[in-house]
Amino acid sequence: xxxxxxxxDVSVRFPVxxxxxxxxxxxxxxxxxxxxxxxxxGESGSGKSTLARAMLGLVPAAAGSVSWQGExxxxxxxxxxxxxxxxxxxxxxDPHSALDPRRRVHQSVREPLDVLGRGARAERDDLVxxxxxxxxxxxxxxxxxxxxxxxxQKQRVNIARALVTRxxxxxxxESVAALDVALQAEILNLLGDLKDxxxxxxxxxxxxxxxxxxxxxxxxxxxxxxxxxxxxxxxLLDAPRHPYTEALLSARxxxxxxxxxxxxxxxxxxxxxxxPPSGCRFHPxxxxxxxxxxTETPVLLPVADGGTSACLRxxxxxxxxxxxxxxxxxx
Amino acid sequence: xxxxxAVASRLVWTVPTLLLATLVAFLLQQLxxxxxxxxxxxxxxxxxxxxxxxxxxxxxxxxxxxxLDWIGGVVTGDLGTSYRTGQPVTEIVLDRLPVTLVLxxxxxxxxxxxxxxxxxxAAQRPGSWVDRLFTTAATAGIAIPNFWxxxxxxxxxxxxxxxxxxxxxxxxxxxxxxxxxxxxxPAIALxxxxxxxxxxxxxxxxxxxxxxxxxxTLRATGLSRWSIVWRHALKNSSLPLATILGIQVxxxxxxxxxxxxxFGLSGIGSLVVEATNQRDYVVIQAVVLLAAVIVxxxxxxxxISYRLLDPRIS
Amino acid sequence: MWTTLSKPARTAPRxxxxxxxxxxxxxxVAVVVVLADVLAPxxxxxxxxxxxxxxxxxxxxxxTDDLGRDVLSRLLHGTRVSILAALLAVGIALVVGxxxxxxxxxxxGWPDAILMRLLDTVMAFPALVLxxxxxxxxxxxxxxxxxxxxxxLTPVVVRLTRAQTMAVAGQTYIEAASSFxxxxxxxxxxxxxxxxxVQPIVAQLAVxxxxxxxxxxxxxxxxxxxQPPTASWGTILARSYTFLERxxxxxxxxxxxxxxxxxxxxxxxxEVQRLLDPRRR
Ligand SMILES: Nc1ncnc2c1ncn2[C@@H]1O[C@H](COP(=O)(O)OP(=O)(O)O)[C@@H](O)[C@H]1O
Ligand SMILES: [Mg+2]
Numbered sequence: 040x041x042x043x044x045x046x047x048d049v050s051v052r053f054p055v056x057x058x059x060x061x062x063x064x065x066x067x068x069x070x071x072x073x074x075x076x077x078x079x080x081g082e083s084g085s086g087k088s089t090l091a092r093a094m095l096g097l098v099p100a101a102a103g104s105v106s107w108q109g110e111x112x113x114x115x116x117x118x119x120x121x122x123x124x125x126x127x128x129x130x131x132x133d134p135h136s137a138l139d140p141r142r143r144v145h146q147s148v149r150e151p152l153d154v155l156g157r158g159a160r161a162e163r164d165d166l167v168x169x170x171x172x173x174x175x176x177x178x179x180x181x182x183x184x185x186x187x188x189x190x191x192q193k194q195r196v197n198i199a200r201a202l203v204t205r206x207x208x209x210x211x212x213e214s215v216a217a218l219d220v221a222l223q224a225e226i227l228n229l230l231g232d233l234k235d236x237x238x239x240x241x242x243x244x245x246x247x248x249x250x251x252x253x254x255x256x257x258x259x260x261x262x263x264x265x266x267x268x269x270x271x272x273x274x275l276l277d278a279p280r281h282p283y284t285e286a287l288l289s290a291r292x293x294x295x296x297x298x299x300x301x302x303x304x305x306x307x308x309x310x311x312x313x314x315p316p317s318g319c320r321f322h323p324x325x326x327x328x329x330x331x332x333x334t335e336t337p338v339l340l341p342v343a344d345g346g347t348s349a350c351l352r353x354x355x356x357x358x359x360x361x362x363x364x365x366x367x368x369x370x
Numbered sequence: 371x372x373x374x375x376a377v378a379s380r381l382v383w384t385v386p387t388l389l390l391a392t393l394v395a396f397l398l399q400q401l402x403x404x405x406x407x408x409x410x411x412x413x414x415x416x417x418x419x420x421x422x423x424x425x426x427x428x429x430x431x432x433x434x435x436x437x438l439d440w441i442g443g444v445v446t447g448d449l450g451t452s453y454r455t456g457q458p459v460t461e462i463v464l465d466r467l468p469v470t471l472v473l474x475x476x477x478x479x480x481x482x483x484x485x486x487x488x489x490x491x492a493a494q495r496p497g498s499w500v501d502r503l504f505t506t507a508a509t510a511g512i513a514i515p516n517f518w519x520x521x522x523x524x525x526x527x528x529x530x531x532x533x534x535x536x537x538x539x540x541x542x543x544x545x546x547x548x549x550x551x552x553x554x555x556p557a558i559a560l561x562x563x564x565x566x567x568x569x570x571x572x573x574x575x576x577x578x579x580x581x582x583x584x585x586x587t588l589r590a591t592g593l594s595r596w597s598i599v600w601r602h603a604l605k606n607s608s609l610p611l612a613t614i615l616g617i618q619v620x621x622x623x624x625x626x627x628x629x630x631x632x633f634g635l636s637g638i639g640s641l642v643v644e645a646t647n648q649r650d651y652v653v654i655q656a657v658v659l660l661a662a663v664i665v666x667x668x669x670x671x672x673x674i675s676y677r678l679l680d681p682r683i684s
Numbered sequence: 685m686w687t688t689l690s691k692p693a694r695t696a697p698r699x700x701x702x703x704x705x706x707x708x709x710x711x712x713v714a715v716v717v718v719l720a721d722v723l724a725p726x727x728x729x730x731x732x733x734x735x736x737x738x739x740x741x742x743x744x745x746x747x748t749d750d751l752g753r754d755v756l757s758r759l760l761h762g763t764r765v766s767i768l769a770a771l772l773a774v775g776i777a778l779v780v781g782x783x784x785x786x787x788x789x790x791x792x793g794w795p796d797a798i799l800m801r802l803l804d805t806v807m808a809f810p811a812l813v814l815x816x817x818x819x820x821x822x823x824x825x826x827x828x829x830x831x832x833x834x835x836x837l838t839p840v841v842v843r844l845t846r847a848q849t850m851a852v853a854g855q856t857y858i859e860a861a862s863s864f865x866x867x868x869x870x871x872x873x874x875x876x877x878x879x880x881x882v883q884p885i886v887a888q889l890a891v892x893x894x895x896x897x898x899x900x901x902x903x904x905x906x907x908x909x910x911q912p913p914t915a916s917w918g919t920i921l922a923r924s925y926t927f928l929e930r931x932x933x934x935x936x937x938x939x940x941x942x943x944x945x946x947x948x949x950x951x952x953x954x955e956v957q958r959l960l961d962p963r964r965r
Contacts, residue, residue, distance in 0.1 A: 095863055124865040136856040141879040151864035154871055197860075204864070390805040401821035506702060509954075513946035515898050517905055518939035521925055525932040624810030628902045632925070642813065643906050646820035658817035662809045 043208060043240050044071040044094060044127075048103035051089050061312050063089040065264040066103070068339070071208070076234065076241040078255030078272060080248055080287065084309050086264040087244045088132075091212045094242065095127055096120075125155055128201035132213035134194035138185040145171070145181045148200045155204065170199040173236065174229060191222040198229070202237060209234075210242045215250065227254060248287050252276045260284050263312055263320040266339055270346030280348040280357040282325045319351065327352055376677040384670045388663065392444060395659035396437050399651060410453045410651055423453065449656040454648050459656045463638060467660075470630070470637030473560065474622045476553055480561025481568055481618060486611075488565070489572025490599060496577050504569060511566025516625050520559035520632040527555060537634040556633045560625050564618050571614050575607035582606065612676040616669040623661050703955055706948035713763060713945055720764040724757035729913045737931050746937055750927045755920075759938060762915035766942075769830050769909070769916065770896035774889065776834025777841045782885065784838075785845025790853050790877060796846075803839040811836045812902060819908050826900075826916075829909035833899040837892060844888055848881045855880075887960050890953030894946040901942050917942050 051064040064086045071077055079087050092098045093105060096112050105112045107123050115123060128151075131137040138147050145167050152163040171181055174195040185193055194214065201209055211230065215223040231254060234241055245251045251258055251272070258275045260268040260283065268281040279285045286305045307324055310316055316323050322332035329352065337349040343358065350356070402409045407423045415423075423429070428436050443450065449459035492504035528536030535552045579585060580603050588598050604611075627639030634640070638657050645653035716723065725745070732752035739747050746755035788796040806814070818832035852858065858876055866872045897917075903909035904918025905925075912919055917938050924934040 097859065097863055121865060124863075129860070129863045131856050131860055133856055137860045139857040139861070139876055139880070142875075150861065150866065150875075154864055154866045200860075200864075386801070387805050387808055390802065391808055394805060394809070395817075398817050398821050401818065403823065509950050510943070510947050513894065513950060514943045515901055515939065517902060518921060518935070518942065521921070521928065521935045522939070525928060525935065529929060529932060620808075620810045624812035627812055627816065628905060631906055642816055642820070643908070646816065646824065646906075646908060649820075651821065654817055654820045658809065658813055661813040665810060666808050 041073040042070045043073040043108060045069075045106045045109075046071075046090075046094070046103070047106070049090070049093055049100045049105060050102040051086075051093050051098055052101040055313060059313065062101075062315075063264055063312060064093060065315075067261075067264075067266050068103075069259060069266065069269070071240060071242060072257075073207075073240050074238070075256045076243055076254055078251035078258040079242060079244045079261065080246060080251050080258060081261035082287075082309050083246055084263075084312065085261040086312070087246075087261055088212050089264075090261070091129065091210045091242065091244055094210055095129055096123070121155060125151070125204040126206050127208045127210065128204060128206040129210045129212060130194075130197050130201050130214045133217050134190055134197050134214075135185065135217075137197050138193060140185055142184075143181075144176070144183050144185070144188070144196050147185075148196060148203055151200060151204050157204075166203055167199075170203040171196070173202065173233065174199040190218050191225060194218065194222075194226055195229070198226075198233070202233065205237065206239070208240045208242070210244070212244045213246070214243075216245065216247070223250070230254070248276070260287070263309065263315050265320060266347075266349065267321065268346065268348045268350075269339070270342075271344065274344045274346060278344075278357070280342045280346060280353055281350050282327050282356070283321050286324075286326075319349070327356055377674055380670055380673050380677075384666055388666055391662040391666065392441055392659060393437065395655050395662070396440055398655055398658060400433070402651060409649065412453075412649070426451075444659070449659075450652045452650050452653055454650045454653075459652050462641070462653060463656050463660060466636055466638045466641045469635050470623070470626050470639060473553055473556055473626055473630070473635065473637060474619070476557030477561035477564060477622050477626075478615075478618060480557050481564030481622075482615075484561070484565035485568025486572050486604075489569040490576055490604065492569065492573045493576035493580060494599075501573075505573065508566040508569040508573075511562055511569075514562065515628075516559050516563055517628040517632045519562055520556060520629055523555045523559055524632070537632065552633075553635075556629050556635060559632070560622060560629045563625065564622060567621070568614055568618065571610060572607075575610040576603060579603040579607040612672050616672045619668045620665045623664055702951060706951040706955075709944050709948035710952060713767065713948075716760055716763045717767050720760045724754075724760045726754035726757040728758045728761040728915045729753065730757075737927065737934075747931075747934070749923060749934065750930075755934065755937070758915040758920055759941065762917050762920050762938070763941065765826075765910055765914060765916040766897060766900050766904075766918070769826055769900045770833075770893055772827075773830040773833035773837060773896040773899065774892050776831060777837035777892065778885075778889075780834070781838040781841025782845050785842040786849050786873065786877060786881060788842065789846040789849025789881075790873065792850075799842070800846075803842055806836075807839050809836075812899065815899060815903065816906070816908060819903065824908040824911075826904075826910045826914075829903045830896075830900065833896055833903070836899075837895065840892070841885070844885055845881060848884050849877060852877055852880045883960055884957075887953060887957040890949040890956065894949040894953075897942060897946055897949075 046067055046069040049064060049067045050062060052060040052062045054060045067090060069077075079090065081087055089098065093100055096105065100113070107115075107127070110119070112120075112123060138144075142150075145164070148170060149163050149167045152158070152166060157163065158166075168178070168181070171178075176192060176195045176199065180188060180192060185196070188196065194217075197214075214230075215226050218226060227250065230241070230243075233239065243251060243255055252275070255272045258270060258272050259266055260275075260281065262283050268275070268279065268284050270280065275284065276288065279288055290305060305324055310320070310323060316333070318331075318333045318335050319325070319328070319337050322328040325332065332351055335351060337351045339347040339349045340353070342348045342353060348357070399406065406427070407420045407429055408415070410427075411419050411423050428439060431439075440450070447460055449463065451457070452459055452462060455462070488504050488508070492501045492508075495501060524536045527534050534555055535548065536555075538552075576599075580599075584606060585598060585603050588602055593602075626637060627642060629635075630637045630639035631643055638660065642654055642657040645651075645657070725743075730753060732748070734752065735744075735748055736750050736752045737748060738744055738752075741747070744754050744756065746759065749755055749758070784799065788799045809817075815829070815832040815836050818835060819829045822828035822831070858872070861872060861876050866876070900909055900916065901918035901921065904916050905922045907919075907922065910916035910919050912923070920938040921935060924931070924938065928935060
């Protein structure tokens with residue numbers, strides 16, 4: 040397995056007021072394997088967008104490091120950093136506000152090439168046309184302004200802009216959440232096709248397990264800035280090994296077949312990340328919490344089927360850990 | 371305790387701003403082109419007088435030293451000496467201040483008495499003909515230069531009808547009654563723009579307030595419309611009102627300069643014009659600083675009293 | 685007189701007659717500014733002491749003043765002088781205030797805090813008093829007067845621009861641009877920030893112009909701006925005021941010219957703002 044990007048114990052903090060700070064991402068370690076689609080899920084406010092920003096180097100990591108093909112991004116030279124920028128691109132949640140209202144579609148899509156200073160103007164225009172064709176935006180729309188396009192068309196433009204530099208990794212932050220359901224499927228299919236065509240590694244962020252389970256190879260679950268579980272997508276959907284994942288799964292509207300009665304409802308709101316609960320951050324809302332959960336901080340440890348889980352009672356609740364529980368496999 | 375902290379928090383803002391304002395007023399003198407001593411004393415001053423001025427102002431000292439020297443005087447009430455009349459500037463200014471203060475106060479009254487009811491009336495039905503009439507009138511009111519309005523008032527009410535005194539102020543000490551009558555037209559001229567501004571701002575604050583859940587709840591309780599509008603909705607939008615009054619004072623003090631000139635009133639406005647014509651820079655500086663102090667202090671007072679009166683703000 | 689720009693009041697729907705009237709007034713003013721020489725029947729400063737204070741006639745449509753000068757010609761030339769002076773003041777405020785506002789809004793942090801503090805201080809001075817103070821120190825003439833008005837208007841422009849820039853800086857398209865490496869003046873500020881900030885500021889220009897026109901008239905009226913015999917709205921009014929008792933109507937036309945122009949500017953400014961309001965789309 041070829042690890043493209045490695046997050047090592049990454050924390051991101053934002054200053055709030057004078058002396059306090061909110062830790063939006065707290066000690067996340069994660070490997071992104073070339074060619075895979077990694078799903079990242081969690082409720083709103085769990086730090087997914089912040090983690091995505093950290094991946095692109097848009098926010099500095101307060102602790103830990105992000106490495107790209109073995110090289111730490113924060114220590115890259117200017118030139119390497121430019122290459123990195125071209126190789127990792129992002130598609131934002133709201134297709135409308137991600138496009139500058141005063142630039143025409145083709146100008147917006149060409150801009151990454153302009154900034155990187157790639158090739159002659161005519162070559163750039165060719166690349167722009169090709170990228171827009173790849174995302175299926177008809178040529179007569181290339182001269183339009185964003186407000187003249189529909190939501191789906193705008194998101195295609197955003198995707199084209201992210202692909203025009205021929206990146207190796209694409210981070211999609213809730214890229215379909217703002218669209219209606221029919222369009223969601225359309226854009227998801229498009230992303231699937233483009234992944235093959237452009238040979239992409241994808242990080243797909245969503246708060247919707249249904250969407251993620253559908254397209255991801257692996258899934259990482261975040262809660263209040265921390266990872267609580269990682270697993271292969273089918274394993275996670277089938278046999279979650281963390282109470283939070285279980286709760287997310289049962290909250291899905293399409294899951295009510297057998298035993299609709301044991302649906303787990305997440306009690307209360309997500310606590311403020313300004314004052315996260317002690318011990319396991321999920322314990323105030325957890326059905327299985329014990330006294331120990333409020334004091335002891337669980338770490339991500341390997342579980343069966345190549346996954347990891349950060350639950351103190353994982354063995355009790357979901358069966359024993361694999362025999363060869365070495366720390367090397369915890370990523 | 372609450373009072374103390376409200377006062378303290380405003381002082382923390384006002385005191386540094388006041389200090390900076392003294393710096394701005396002081397630095398104004400640095401704008402005078404050429405030799406400051408010559409500028410201050412006039413072209414025909416003797417060498418001894420120039421030397422005296424240089425020594426007095428410490429013109430050979432660095433700017434910072436001079437500023438500290440000057441500000442030391444200012445905080446003890448010594449604004450320097452006029453090089454035109456030889457009088458202490460503080461005396462000159464205090465002599466002229468009451469007229470301006472009374473005029474500004476009258477104008478503020480005019481602005482409030484016309485502005486608030488018309489704003490409230492316009493807000494009753496946004497878009498109705500009453501609303502259109504008042505907002506268009508307010509836009510026109512803002513566009514009319516106060517000194518032109520003053521001239522027109524003089525032409526009609528003093529010259530044609532002879533109801534009120536025309537230009538040329540009356541000394542308070544001589545004849546208080548006529549002195550006040552002489553302030554009626556200037557106060558209207560000065561306050562009219564303010565009333566238009568207040569009308570617009572009260573209108574939008576009231577529209578917001580009348581649309582709030584709070585007022586809708588009151589309606590449901592069957593309270594009379596009059597009491598809802600005047601007791602509750604207006605009070606509910608009183609934060610913008612306090613802000614508006616703070617801004618108005620600044621506008622009125624500025625406008626007083628021209629209105630005083632039109633009506634020949636001897637306030638600090640006409641003082642600064644006279645001082646400019648005589649190049650009495652020390653007096654100009656003092657008036658400019660005083661105007662800022664008046665604005666800052668009234669804003670401080672409005673703000674603190676507002677915090678004391680309204681329990682919602684802490 | 686000094687309109688508050690910081691908090692535009694919620695505007696009422698205007699009848700279209702008022703709006704078209706305003707466009708018409710501004711069109712007339714524009715034509716007069718360009719063609720004052722052609723339109724004026726006489727030279728503005730030509731005195732004819734044999735015909736002073738005449739009433740309207742075909743020779744002098746608005747009569748003559750106390751020096752026998754043609755009032756209409758003076759008004760037409762004065763319009764040009766007043767408008768150009770106000771444009772100068774607004775231009776100065778824009779050239780200084782716009783970049784500062786963008787910088788303060790985009791960079792934030794302590795440079796922003798210091799700048800805002802300074803502007804708060806400048807704004808604590810009543811606008812006209814500070815303008816007089818600056819003019820008086822520099823030596824009264826029209827250029828220094830308009831520089832002074834420009835200085836007084838600058839904080840208003842900075843605040844407007846800064847608020848707008850802060851709103852734009854929080855937009856996703858700014859983050860998107862930085863995600864592919866756009867930064868600095870050439871790649872971020874000029875292509876993304878400035879175009880999105882400019883438009884709402886342009887809508888405020890009309891209001892700023894109105895402010896500057898009244899300031900010019902006030903300062904010139906006080907003899908601190910345009911100097912006689914040059915005609916401007918302020919100097920014409922100041923002169924007519926001296927013979928108010930003999931010819932009371934002579935103050936009417938120049939004052940009405942100011943009031944109508946400023947009125948039209950405010951109406952058009954509001955209308956432009958309403959048209960640009962994104963909530964309308
Ligand atoms: N720029 C910022 N400044 C301060 N706090 C922030 C900032 N960005 C995000 N946060 C906080 O960090 C937490 C995680 O936010 P985010 O990463 O946007 O979560 P998600 O994308 O999962 O909804 C939230 O509590 C949010 O308020
Ligand atoms: Mg998010």
